[in-house]
Amino acid sequence: MAFIFDKEKGIEVLTLMIRSRVFEQKIEELFTLHKMHGTTHLAIGQEAVHAGVALGIEQKDWIVTTHRCHGHTLAKGSSLDKMIAEFFGDKRGLSKGLGGSMHLIDMEHHNAGSSAVVASGVAIATGMALQLKRMKSDNIVVAFFGDGASNRGVIHEAMNMASIWNLPVLFLCEHNMYGMSSSADKMISVPSIALRGDSYSIKSESIDGNDVELVYDRVKSITENIKKEGRPYLLETLTYRFSGHSKNDKFLYRTREEENVWKLKDPIDVFSDRLISRGIISGSEIEAIITSEKETIEKIANIYLNDHQELTLEEAMEFVYYKEEATL
Ligand SMILES: Cc1ncc(C[n+]2csc(CCOP(=O)(O)OP(=O)(O)O)c2C)c(N)n1
Numbered sequence: 001m002a003f004i005f006d007k008e009k010g011i012e013v014l015t016l017m018i019r020s021r022v023f024e025q026k027i028e029e030l031f032t033l034h035k036m037h038g039t040t041h042l043a044i045g046q047e048a049v050h051a052g053v054a055l056g057i058e059q060k061d062w063i064v065t066t067h068r069c070h071g072h073t074l075a076k077g078s079s080l081d082k083m084i085a086e087f088f089g090d091k092r093g094l095s096k097g098l099g100g101s102m103h104l105i106d107m108e109h110h111n112a113g114s115s116a117v118v119a120s121g122v123a124i125a126t127g128m129a130l131q132l133k134r135m136k137s138d139n140i141v142v143a144f145f146g147d148g149a150s151n152r153g154v155i156h157e158a159m160n161m162a163s164i165w166n167l168p169v170l171f172l173c174e175h176n177m178y179g180m181s182s183s184a185d186k187m188i189s190v191p192s193i194a195l196r197g198d199s200y201s202i203k204s205e206s207i208d209g210n211d212v213e214l215v216y217d218r219v220k221s222i223t224e225n226i227k228k229e230g231r232p233y234l235l236e237t238l239t240y241r242f243s244g245h246s247k248n249d250k251f252l253y254r255t256r257e258e259e260n261v262w263k264l265k266d267p268i269d270v271f272s273d274r275l276i277s278r279g280i281i282s283g284s285e286i287e288a289i290i291t292s293e294k295e296t297i298e299k300i301a302n303i304y305l306n307d308h309q310e311l312t313l314e315e316a317m318e319f320v321y322y323k324e325e326a327t328l
Pocket of ligand 1: 066067068116117118145146147148149150176178179180241245
């Protein structure tokens with residue numbers, strides 16, 4: 001792999017990936033201890049996709065995420081503080097404590113949010129791309145979706161429309177090998193989801209989603225092309241969900257051997273080893289980053305554990321029936 005990041009950027013990217021990992025480990029702990037309620041979908045193992053995409057697009061480019069949205073949201077720039085508050089159902093949270101883990105929205109950071117309805121975000125993203133085109137904006141929208149979602153009709157309709165209307169949308173398939181307990185190789189009719197772009201005359205490719213520099217490099221160049229040509233693109237990133245589908249997953253649908261093969265491709269280990277071999281950072285410096293990130297997250301979590309503030313019913317109703325129109 002070519003040298004993509006310099007020392008400063010390399011350490012920034014590694015720190016972001018570590019932050020995402022330790023954040024999700026803490027969230028898992030808090031859900032297990034019943035300090036947080038509802039359910040949660042972790043993306044441990046998929047951090048290279050989140051960091052690579054968020055850094056490969058521009059700050060004013062939009063993302064629309066999925067039920068597995070923590071990593072996308074963090075990488076796009078949302079505050080850890082507001083995210084953790086949201087998970088606690090606290091009114092200082094990103095969605096004022098009304099959304100929880102699956103419904104994170106942050107318009108300030110050009111994140112139009114996520115939904116529990118699988119694949120629905122792709123239609124929203126395509127509509128946003130239409131509006132951006134009408135506004136003659138030169139920004140794009142990234143529509144995240146999973147391998148399971150790739151079989152839903154709405155994605156096919158969205159790709160067809162994006163193609164005939166020349167919309168600036170990057171269809172970003174985060175192929176983590178499973179849709180709940182269903183293995184992708186038993187559920188998908190083509191050897192590569194990228195091939196589905198051909199049906200809609202959309203250029204596409206499939207890449208290693210555990211290589212953050214590769215994801216960054218491809219997303220940067222694809223985004224520039226979408227802006228230049230005004231055509232959509234389908235990028236499939238191959239990765240693996242180390243976490244369960246949601247809390248209480250017993251992993252009965254896959255083997256420990258398979259997991260161990262993927263553990264050798266852990267995106268954080270791969271990138272750490274690469275930075276160490278380039279002489280950019282040492283193993284003990286990486287350990288220090290992990291410790292510092294854990295301490296920061298621990299401190300923030302303790303604030304909301306000890307001081308819980310919910311919206312009143314009146315405030316919640318006012319928020320739900322929000323009168324101002326959202327603008328792109
Ligand atoms: C329309 C719809 N159908 C089914 C579900 C139940 N469901 C939640 S997540 C999920 C699997 C999605 O798999 P994938 O798109 O691969 O994303 P991943 O969970 O792997 O990130 C399903 C079927 C849902 N939330 N919405």
